[in-house]
Amino acid sequence: MKHSIRTWPRLALAALGALAAASCGSAEKAPAAERPQEPAAPTVTEVVMMSDDEDEPVHDGKWLYERNCAGCHNTNGDGQGPTMVQLGLKARDFKQGGFAFGNTREAIYRTITAGMPGSSVMPSFKVSLEEDERWMLADFVLTLCPAPEEPASGTRIAIGAHPQIARGLLPAVADGKPQWPRGILLGTPEGVTFEYRVDDVRLLAVRQGEFADRTDWNDRGGGELVPLGKAFYVPGGGDPKPAFTAMHFGNERPLSARLKTTLATRDALGLDYELVDKRGTRLATVEERLRVEALSIGGAFTRSFAIRGDLESANLVFDLGATHGGGAWVRGEPTAWQQAGEVLRGAIPADGWLVGKRGDGFELLHVVADKNVKLVRDAASLHLFVPVFAGAEQVSASFAVTVIGASEWSEELLATLGKELAR
Ligand code: HEC
Incomplete structure (x- = not known):
């Protein structure tokens, strides 16, 4: 199983490359990384010079999205673009909200820049897109999402209309209690979060309030997945x-x-x-x-x-x-x-x-x-x-x-x- 997951990114990118080659015939600015095999592809320097040209059409978030993202995420953001359909997969559905790494402008920018950690298909656009283009894309992705119920910032994950799950290293529920390296948070649209340790599936706490802060986003080693709600139910005092x-x-x-x-x-x-x-x-x-x-x-x-x-x-x-x-x-x-x-x-x-x-x-x-x-x-x-x-x-x-x-x-x-x- 693991093996087949590992092969997704290569397959997806190859398919996307073919797609890009078919649709982007002109010398218009397109991410060089999308078509690495084409010897005639413009170099990064050429691309930058072209976008400085005042005669170039303005490339807004929508334009960038259609060229770089819609192949997987689809034009309407439902995650069922042609590449994904072809592979029998589904990318994140922006229309449902539900981001594993945060749904703020900053968090989405980071996802676009770094891709998704682990064996995900979501590529990094750090090399192929300029910083301001990645910000434009983050803003555009937000227009496809439902509005978050509460304004969140940075690495915070908010919950929209559907429940969400996040996994990671949990801080101890109470002082002097153990920290669980494999924790899981199940959050509901009502603002209730159920906190479990994964290794023996024990309920550690039930909380009310905001969902979670993914402080481990940049720091996969030691950072924590911090539940933000106030615990109103702590069975066994934090070590049940x-x-x-x-x-x-x-x-x-x-x-x-x-x-x-x-x-x-x-x-x-x-x-x-x-x-x-x-x-x-x-x-x-x-x-x-x-x-x-x-x-x-x-x-x-x-x-x-x-x-x-x-x-x-x-x-x-x-x-x-x-x-x-x-x-x-x-x-x-x-x-x-x-x-x-x-x-x-x-x-x-x-x-x-x-x-x-x-x-x-x-x-x-x-x-x-x-x-x-x-x-x-x-x-x-x-x-x-x-x-x-x-x-x-x-x-x-x-x-x-x-x-x-x-x-x-x-x-x-x-x-x-x-x-x-x-x-
Ligand atoms: C090769 C296919 C592919 C392309 C191209 C792609 N994505 Fe993704 N993207 C995915 C997949 C698949 C996921 C979900 C991964 C998962 O859940 O493990 C995803 C997830 C995401 C997420 C959600 C991360 C989270 O926190 O859950 C964002 C935001 C995102 N993509 C933005 C973009 C943007 C913007 C572009 C274009 C610049 C883009 N993606 C291009 C496949 C792609």
Whole structure:
């Protein structure tokens, strides 16, 4: 796979070269780099002299774009220019916004100048275009994009109408907590950002505010991908335990999560991963989806999980305690527990509400789950017991947890919020 990605740029540029040769017959100014094989191509010096000539037509951003960019990005900016179509690929769709390296004039200028780091097809125009031409192009690209919701500057990435994902080195969530070299930020148009560590797919924080600052743009070694929103939810105080463990005859076994894919479309935002045990055996595949809830008291989000168990497997336990840092549960804990082997099992409250004490406030959790998902508890906290193993059969399970921070709570508030969530 990697190999074929590496070959894209050469293919694309060759195709573009052919395109340029076909369309630019005159001696008009055209980037020399586009047709390196043509012996008669004007040298860079000649090009500069020609553009100084007052009789030359004025080359504006649109003119430059059509000659240098439209082959891949298309005249309307939708990323489906002839070169891309020919290669079965798609370039960045400017009409959707969504820039990995920032959507300000400065950031776009830098992308045009340096290309995109990694194995991308997007070439560098540092040699083939003058500085002022690159600025003109940055301005023109902005005219194709939707207006950003908030003015951003420099390396800042703002989010338009669609969710966005950025990966990089994350700063520690809290003082004295670890820094995760492989982090991922999933940002929503509502201004909520979900921050995960990639290596074990753990939710580190949920934030509200601007999306991220890509300070690692120029400095791929040590720079950081800094989330800009204020964290309103920090499970495990910035170093959370794994969300899932395996339950096997009453013994909990640690599991690790391996990220497979991420998803950010108009309709869905989330991550797909596999849960594996110490020996590397896969026990289950998880599709985790993230949703921001519009509630009267704000700051609410839902994580929903669709889980498919594998044949050789144990059942799963999802840690609800990790979500509120281990404070006491003040509502929703079953009064009657059933002993099942070593574990105590109980029903999730009929209305789905659990309330935990958190710091000087409360955390309201609304749980919607398949019938066979139960509450279990250990010394530390409450968990969800998620059966995905039934003898020799492969079983699926699903549940969703909505998390709401509140300074106070009442039964009346829960009833109101329940209605709002059901809408
Ligand atoms: C050979 C094809 C090709 C040409 C020519 C090309 N681009 Fe791109 N460009 C791409 C592809 C592909 C991507 C998306 C790469 C990715 O997402 O990994 C991209 C991405 C971009 C981005 C988005 C970077 C980000 O932050 O996500 C900008 C801005 C951009 N191109 C501007 C331009 C401009 C301006 C020109 C003309 C001067 C140009 N491109 C010419 C293929 C091309």
